[in-house]
Amino acid sequence: MGRESETIIKNALNENRLALIEPEAKTICKEYGISTPDFSVATNAEEAIKISESFGYPIVLKIVSPDILHKTDAGGVVIGLNSANDVEKAYSQIIDSSKRYKTDAKIQGILVQKMAPKGTEIIIGGLKDPQFGQTLMFGLGGVFVEILKDVTFRIAPIEESDAKSMMREIKAYPILQGYRGQPPVDEGAIVDILLAASRLLMDLPMINQMDLNPIMAYEKGASVVDARILIEKP
Numbered sequence: 001m002g003r004e005s006e007t008i009i010k011n012a013l014n015e016n017r018l019a020l021i022e023p024e025a026k027t028i029c030k031e032y033g034i035s036t037p038d039f040s041v042a043t044n045a046e047e048a049i050k051i052s053e054s055f056g057y058p059i060v061l062k063i064v065s066p067d068i069l070h071k072t073d074a075g076g077v078v079i080g081l082n083s084a085n086d087v088e089k090a091y092s093q094i095i096d097s098s099k100r101y102k103t104d105a106k107i108q109g110i111l112v113q114k115m116a117p118k119g120t121e122i123i124i125g126g127l128k129d130p131q132f133g134q135t136l137m138f139g140l141g142g143v144f145v146e147i148l149k150d151v152t153f154r155i156a157p158i159e160e161s162d163a164k165s166m167m168r169e170i171k172a173y174p175i176l177q178g179y180r181g182q183p184p185v186d187e188g189a190i191v192d193i194l195l196a197a198s199r200l201l202m203d204l205p206m207i208n209q210m211d212l213n214p215i216m217a218y219e220k221g222a223s224v225v226d227a228r229i230l231i232e233k234p
Contacts, residue, residue: 005031009206009231017066018208018231022111025227028204029212032196035223038114045091049084051112057082058115061090063098067105069228074101079115087112116225119216120175120185124193126156126201126210128232134201138166138194140175141214156198163194176217185217193222208232 005028012020020028026036038055041064042048052059063076071077075097078090091110098105123141128134132155139151152169154162167176167190178184193215201207209230216223 004028005200005204009204012231013206013233015066018233019066019069020229020231021064021066021108022062022071022227023064025210025229026224028200028229029224029227032200034193034196034200034212035221036227037116037223037225040112041109042091042112043109045088048091048110048112049087052081052087053084055112055114059087060113060115061087061094062111062113063094064108064111065098065102065105066108067102068098074098076101081115116216116223117218119218119222120182121214122176122185122190122217122222123151123211123213124197124215125151125212126197126207128205128208129155134205134207136166136194136198136201139170140172156201158194158198160191160195163191163198166194167191183219186220186222189220189222190215190217193224206231206234 008024008028023041026039029036040051042051059081060079063071063074068074068076076094078094081087081090094110098107121142123139125137126134134156136154136156136158137151150170150172152166154166167173167187176185207229211228212224214225216225
């Protein structure tokens with residue numbers, strides 16, 4: 001079990017939180033070897049600019065608040081920032097929008113994230129089923145998961161053969177292979193994330209739900225752009 005992951009979950013439970021904030025969820029991902037774009041949390045615009053310039057543009061800013069789970073609805077996400085001026089304006093805009101959305105929200109800062117290049121969007125999810133325990137889900141990510149509902153499931157833990165068959169079971173598998181000039185995705189990188197997610201769910205049984213969506217899959221490698229983890233009291 002990842003020590004840092006266990007500490008994050010214990011701290012959240014001590015604070016009576018059942019939803020991890022995004023930096024916590026991504027830290028857990030990283031501890032299990034799941035790649036994410038570079039990220040850090042800033043508590044003022046000057047710090048956000050400094051972090052952005054260390055990562056290199058373009059940059060994404062996101063609100064960090066345990067009271068705002070749906071960041072986009074709150075106006076808490078701004079993408080494609082290409083300069084210090086952009087970052088400064090977006091920082092103020094996100095804080096103002098989030099306070100209007102929920103006046104009493106506890107704001108811990110702004111997540112500064114290196115903007116991932118466009119790739120094929122996939123989702124890997126986890127859900128604790130009352131009968132079967134931890135289960136894994138795989139499918140196309142982004143908006144497609146809601147529209148197409150083209151997903152497949154396995155009971156955790158899974159092996160490499162299970163991960164490969166999950167990918168090939170979805171109707172959209174030809175998209176992963178490369179479709180109409182699109183490059184094929186790195187299936188090995190996706191298998192690695194599925195296996196890591198399986199270990200994560202088995203090691204941390206207090207996780208009730210996990211959504212790694214979208215994951216940008218490339219010809220070489222894959223990266224988790226957004227992560228959401230819900231936990232339950234033991």
